[in-house]
Amino acid sequence: MTTLLCTVAALSAALVPASVAPASAHPGGTASARSAAPPEPVVVDCFSEAQRRPKEYLLACGDGNNRLVGLRWHTWGPRTARATGTDMVNDCRPYCAAGRFRAYPVKVTLSHPEAWPEEPGVQRFTLIRLVYTDTAPAPVPDDVTYKLVY
Incomplete structure (x- = not known):
């Protein structure tokens, strides 16, 4: 044997x-x-698609009332990615279907890459930080971090 x-x-x-x-x-x-470098991390969108340096990114997957547009990526590295762009937010006044989208200049930082369970060997960013450079949409603070759960 x-x-x-x-x-x-x-x-x-x-x-x-x-x-x-x-x-x-x-x-x-x-x-x-x-010593080949590992592949760059991705950001996963609402449709579970891996994105690198997207020009747009939907924040409100359920209703589409919050979207980052005109993203210009200044860095995209193994630990963080940084961009500037515009956060388009529906004011939902008097209700969302009748609301207007308002533009808010923003700095975006993606961070905390972790293994993506759906794609072995791929790291995905799990946090997104938005820093509003002018005003923020009420009642959002000027500096806010969200967990990316897609």
Whole structure:
């Protein structure tokens, strides 16, 4: 039985293609192959789609009454991403269907990447911080952080 297991293990190792072996196992492998940067984190949208540097981002998935538009990403790194843009918020006066969308200039920071359970090996940002550079939509504070739960 032990001989059979050793034979199976040896055959399995011989059948593994070199492309899936660790870089350090390749003689003469380059340093860049061994220290390749992990893929950039993503921000997950309302439809569970991974986005990198989106120009728009829907904050109110249920009714669409709050959306970031005109996003200009200044950084997108392994721990944070920063942008400026406009938060378009429906004032819902006298009710949301009759309300008007109002523009609020905003600085956006994505942070706290964590493993995305739906996509193994992918990190997703889990917090979004909005800092309003002029006024904030009432009753929102000028600096607010939300957990991204998509």
